[in-house]
Amino acid sequence: MKLFYLLVFAFLLQPALLFSQEYVFGVKAGLNNNTIGVVQSKGSGFEVGDFEGKKDIGYQIGAYFMVELKGFYIRPELNYVEIENHYEFPKRDAKWTTSKIDVPILIGLQIAKPVFIYAGPSFNFFDEYRLEGVQNANNFSDGGPDIAKTTTSINFGLMVRYNRFSLDLRYEVGTTKLIEGNGLERANFDIDNGRYGVNLADYTPYTPKMLRLSVSIDIFRTDGTSLADLFKSDKNCGCPY
Numbered sequence: 001m002k003l004f005y006l007l008v009f010a011f012l013l014q015p016a017l018l019f020s021q022e023y024v025f026g027v028k029a030g031l032n033n034n035t036i037g038v039v040q041s042k043g044s045g046f047e048v049g050d051f052e053g054k055k056d057i058g059y060q061i062g063a064y065f066m067v068e069l070k071g072f073y074i075r076p077e078l079n080y081v082e083i084e085n086h087y088e089f090p091k092r093d094a095k096w097t098t099s100k101i102d103v104p105i106l107i108g109l110q111i112a113k114p115v116f117i118y119a120g121p122s123f124n125f126f127d128e129y130r131l132e133g134v135q136n137a138n139n140f141s142d143g144g145p146d147i148a149k150t151t152t153s154i155n156f157g158l159m160v161r162y163n164r165f166s167l168d169l170r171y172e173v174g175t176t177k178l179i180e181g182n183g184l185e186r187a188n189f190d191i192d193n194g195r196y197g198v199n200l201a202d203y204t205p206y207t208p209k210m211l212r213l214s215v216s217i218d219i220f221r222t223d224g225t226s227l228a229d230l231f232k233s234d235k236n237c238g239c240p241y
Helices: 002-019 229-230
Strands: 022-033 039-043 049-052 058-071 074-089 093-111 115-126 151-161 165-174 186-192 200-203 209-222
Touching: 002 039, 002 186, 002 229, 039 058, 049 074, 074 115
Parallel strands: none
Antiparallel strands: 022 058, 022 209, 039 049, 039 200, 058 074, 074 093, 093 115, 115 151, 151 165, 165 209, 186 200
């Protein structure tokens, strides 16, 4: 599936590089919130029940290269995303944290003069997942659920562009569940009951979903016919803009 996405992108980019009117390089930053799975507490003599993950605000920073044609664009990005959630356990809240590098490849279509809609795949590379209170482990790689670290997702969004600036509202949904199945389709781990009021628990599979809001600024732009025009000193130069 990942190879298919890359082949589609290469096919679309080839004519764009030949006939595009503008090349743009820029940076972006913004906020996000993330959906995670349910912790199901179990065990005799302990608090039993389902604890849903609560959404907290994370942040993102990144860069993009955009090929603009008449009425649409192709925009690969490279982003660093910090993800934060928490669970409201009986005795205290437990933070869930992770981060990822993602590489979206987006195709946008202009629907009004400043407004674009877009969609495209994203390739995600996660760091360790951490949940406070998991005993004998600082993260899920030893002692907790085996959660996939390399995933793909689909992005849908709306972008408003004004001069050098863009405002981008994006919804991202995973293409697969993050728990790597064990036949029971759930994983289990041990939480510090004395501090959090939960002992043994299952972690249910879930499909990650993220809502992202960001602001972008174009740094370099060229009206030339070659990528090298981004760095020229003549009239086609896009430096600094």
